[in-house]
Amino acid sequence: MPEFVLILFTVVAWVLMLIGCVFVIAGGVGLIRLPDLYTRLHAAGVTDTGSTIFMLLAMLLMTVVEYQNPWIAGKLLLILFFTLFTTPTASHALAKTALLSGLVPVDENGKPIIESPEMASKLALSRAPEHGEVAIAPGVNDGLQKSDGRGNENNDKSEGS
Amino acid sequence: MFVAAALALLATMILTIARALLGPTLYDRLLAVNSFGTKIVLFIAVFGFLTGRPEFLDIALVYSLINFIGTVAVLKFYEYDDLGSGAYQEDDF
Incomplete structure (x- = not known):
């Protein structure tokens, strides 16, 4: 491979690795400083995926420059492939289980955006349309808390949400 | 380049461990462990x-898969109180 291509690859790998480092440190700071679980989940989930993409692409370019070994490149791509599937899935499962256990998300003033923990776990269970729509914000669907927990009878009231 | 990346990762791992030790809820700790x-x-x-x-890289590949399986297993245990159940029971709704 010509010399300038290797130099170009090295420079691009440096840039990608630095972007990955910024992502990683931003994720760590976000994990410490953000106020509640769901915002921390955003910080950790997004930066895990982003930093993995950038760092593994940088290592892929350095593999081309230093080793020229297709097995190493294949393993890197395999790690990237698995991480792209597993990190969002783990974040989703974590958020859903937290909501199911009744952990209520709050807005920037510390005010809960779901009325009660029972509403939160009902929201986590309402995946399909046949279980009716569940109001996320108070006032959007005020008749909902009178239902017996099934949500089916509120379909006529929830067309605006 | 790799030294800088390793230092950034180590610094973030310290922050993540701090969140795992501080974390007010169980899910904060679990999130921190998954991120770690x-x-x-x-x-x-x-x-x-x-x-x-x-x-x-072989070790990294195995570790990424085990990490995911461990997180999902703990979450499933806390959601269903049982690792063997397959889906929602009818009386959950």
Whole structure:
């Protein structure tokens, strides 16, 4: 491979690795400083995926420059492939289980955006349309808390949400 | 390049461990442990390149899969109180 291509690859790998480092440190700071679980989940989930993409692409370019070994490149791509599937899935499962256990998300003033923990776990269970729509914000669907927990009878009231 | 990446990853791993120790709820700790696992995968890969032995990537590959399975297993246990149940029971709704 010509010399300038290797130099170009090295420079691009440096840039990608630095972007990955910024992502990683931003994720760590976000994990410490953000106020509640769901915002921390955003910080950790997004930066895990982003930093993995950038760092593994940088290592892929350095593999081309230093080793020229297709097995190493294949393993890197395999790690990237698995991480792209597993990190969002783990974040989703974590958020859903937290909501199911009744952990209520709050807005920037510390005010809960779901009325009660029972509403939160009902929201986590309402995946399909046949279980009716569940109001996320108070006032959007005020008749909902009178239902017996099934949500089916509120379909006529929830067309605006 | 790899030294800088390894230092950034180590700093973030310290922050993540701090969140796992502080975390008010169980899910904060679990999130921190999952994030820590991802950082370890990256650190193993970076360390392999740093020492000129990219065979470490095998370990990183296995670690990423075990990390995911561990997180989902703990979450499933807390959601259903049972690792063997397949789906929602009818009386959950």
